[in-house]
Amino acid sequence: MTLAYVALGSNLASPAVQVRRALDGIAALPATRLVSASSLYRTAPVGYADQPDFVNAVACVDTTLSPQALLAALLALEAEFGRVRSFRNAPRVLDLDLLLYEGTECADDALTLPHPRMHERAFVMVPLSEIAPDCVIPGHGAAADLASALDKGGIERLSALS
Ligand SMILES: Nc1ncnc2c1ncn2[C@@H]1O[C@H](COP(=O)(O)OP(=O)(O)OP(=O)(O)O)[C@@H](O)[C@H]1O
Numbered sequence: 001m002t003l004a005y006v007a008l009g010s011n012l013a014s015p016a017v018q019v020r021r022a023l024d025g026i027a028a029l030p031a032t033r034l035v036s037a038s039s040l041y042r043t044a045p046v047g048y049a050d051q052p053d054f055v056n057a058v059a060c061v062d063t064t065l066s067p068q069a070l071l072a073a074l075l076a077l078e079a080e081f082g083r084v085r086s087f088r089n090a091p092r093v094l095d096l097d098l099l100l101y102e103g104t105e106c107a108d109d110a111l112t113l114p115h116p117r118m119h120e121r122a123f124v125m126v127p128l129s130e131i132a133p134d135c136v137i138p139g140h141g142a143a144a145d146l147a148s149a150l151d152k153g154g155i156e157r158l159s160a161l162s
């Protein structure tokens, strides 16, 4: 079994509901156990500002799926939720990014690990450091150290999941 971390984001169609349902979907993936999930956070949009606030969270899973199979399962879950791809950073019902897959670094267009932009995104690093403060992002450092150095304006913790 391998630990992996998944970022969840939504800013359409009741985002908090979408993120909670997506966590149920991740828990139901084959050969995969949901180990923990962060609180939900309301976050101001980054990159393309003229869109609704997001709800973001991070989940930790234990899986025997390969990194490629896990990403394929996550992309299938996005499609089930009605994700339509339009332009980069566009509003979305559900975005699932594979952040880290323990022991794996790769740089294909189809799958780059660690996720190349995760360390600079407070909407990822704040929930990740809540559930895994000591987790190291290869080439960048520990989640808690990275999160503490980022601007956390526009990020509000909504609720713990349990
Ligand atoms: N670690 C990864 N996690 C998720 N997708 C990845 C990863 N590495 C590469 N990709 C590829 O990126 C493609 C586009 O992903 P997506 O549409 O979610 O990007 P985005 O959410 O708009 O932007 P960003 O990647 O900056 O979050 C996916 O089809 C996938 O094949």
Ligand SMILES: Nc1nc2c(c(=O)[nH]1)N=C(CO)CN2
Residues within 6 Å of the ligand: 008, 009, 010, 043, 044, 045, 046, 047, 048, 054, 056, 089, 095, 123
């Ligand atoms: N707050 C916030 N901003 C974003 C997000 C996101 O999940 N949350 N996702 C993006 C593309 O992946 C671009 N901008």
